[in-house]
Amino acid sequence: MTLKFETETVTGMTIKNTERKKNNINLKKYAAMAILTSVSLILFTVEAALPPIPIQGVKIGFSNIVTLVSMVVLGKREAFLILVMRIILASVFAGSILSFLFSIVGGVMAFSIMALTINVFGRKKIWITSVLGAIFHNAGQLAVAIFATGTPAVSIYAPILLLSAIVTGTIIGMVTTALLAGLSTAVKSKTIRDKK
Amino acid sequence: MKKIFTSNTFWIILFLVLAIISTIIIFIMQSANTVGKTAEIYSDNKLIKTVSLNKDDEFTIKNGDNYNIIRIRNGKISVCESNCKNQICVKQGEIDNSLLPIVCVPNRLVIRVDSSKQEGIDAEI
The missing domain is CATH 1.20.5 (Single alpha-helices involved in coiled-coils or other helix-helix interfaces)
Incomplete structure (x- = not known):
């Protein structure tokens, strides 16, 4: 795995030995990834425990906060690993093959569009990336729903899913912006630079 | 640009x-779709039952080991019990129009209210 960290800011010290330095950074990165994975699992569980929204397929998608934050702080590859790990673990704990299929298709769809656009919009306009991710997530889930039920009539959900994606994506994007502003004092990343 | x-x-x-x-x-x-009066129940993508929403009723739809108990009350249809894991179909509650069909993906069940096949016009008055 390539190193995307600014050494000093992560380790807080400079170590002469490059080999040790590398290992140290790798360890820190793996620890950060593990923490972010568990945070996103917790968010996923909390969301599942909240009273459900009476419209099928509509949810806020708290886990996407973690995907966005890790994409900015750690990098895209790490964010993808965190996403996949979260989906696998969530499905192992509470889910079926089908819910796994729903999550992985939606998640990968959302991730691809976010990875493509995050450099374009940068940190400041991350809400746009978030909305695009939400739209693609819902599009992926709708595709799985049509495929799984074999009923094209399910596509009647499309306008509702689009509307909910725009609303929830904006909310999640704003939360992410606030979170990154708070985090930036703790972790300084050079992975995604602000575009002015 | x-x-x-x-x-x-x-x-x-x-x-x-x-x-x-x-x-x-x-x-x-x-x-x-506010005046839907019949509901179509699909299991495994096959239309297995068409029911009128004017009569209160309760019945079970089985698909292998899976079942959904469907209740019709006051012109609305709902799944009141299901053995699926996510229970989304039960949580969705009652529907009376074709806007949001009840879809139980684990049991491959779809309930759609059809507004085009209204029962006799005299029922509306």
């Missing part, structure tokens, strides 16, 4: 337009 696509204003307008369009579509679908 690139500036337009990365500007906040462009995307705010785009998303707002999309949101408004989808809201309009939702409202059109809802107003067009």
Whole structure:
């Protein structure tokens, strides 16, 4: 795995030995990834425990906060690993093959569009990336729903899913912006630079 | 050109337009489907039953080991019990129009209210 960290800011010290330095950074990165994975699992569980929204397929998608934050702080590859790990673990704990299929298709769809656009919009306009991710997530889930039920009539959900994606994506994007502003004092990343 | 696509204003307008369009579509679908009187029940993508929503009823739809108990009450249809894991079909509650069909993906069940096949016009008065 390539190193995307600014050494000093992560380790807080400079170590002469490059080999040790590398290992140290790798360890820190793996620890950060593990923490972010568990945070996103917790968010996923909390969301599942909240009273459900009476419209099928509509949810806020708290886990996407973690995907966005890790994409900015750690990098895209790490964010993808965190996403996949979260989906696998969530499905192992509470889910079926089908819910796994729903999550992985939606998640990968959302991730691809976010990875493509995050450099374009940068940190400041991350809400746009978030909305695009939400739209693609819902599009992926709708595709799985049509495929799984074999009923094209399910596509009647499309306008509702689009509307909910725009609303929830904006909310999640704003939360992410606030979170990154708070985090930036703790972790300084050079992975995604602000575009002015 | 690139500036337009990365500007906040462009995307705010785009998303707002999309949101408004989808809201309009939702409202059109809802107003067009307020008088649904029959419901079609699909299992494994096959129409297995058409029921009238005028009569209160309760019955079980089985698909292998899976079952959904469907209840019709006051012109509305709902799944009141299911052995599926996510229970989304039960949580969705009662529906009386074709806007949001009840879909139970684990049990491969779809309940759709059909507004085009209304029962005799004399029922409306």
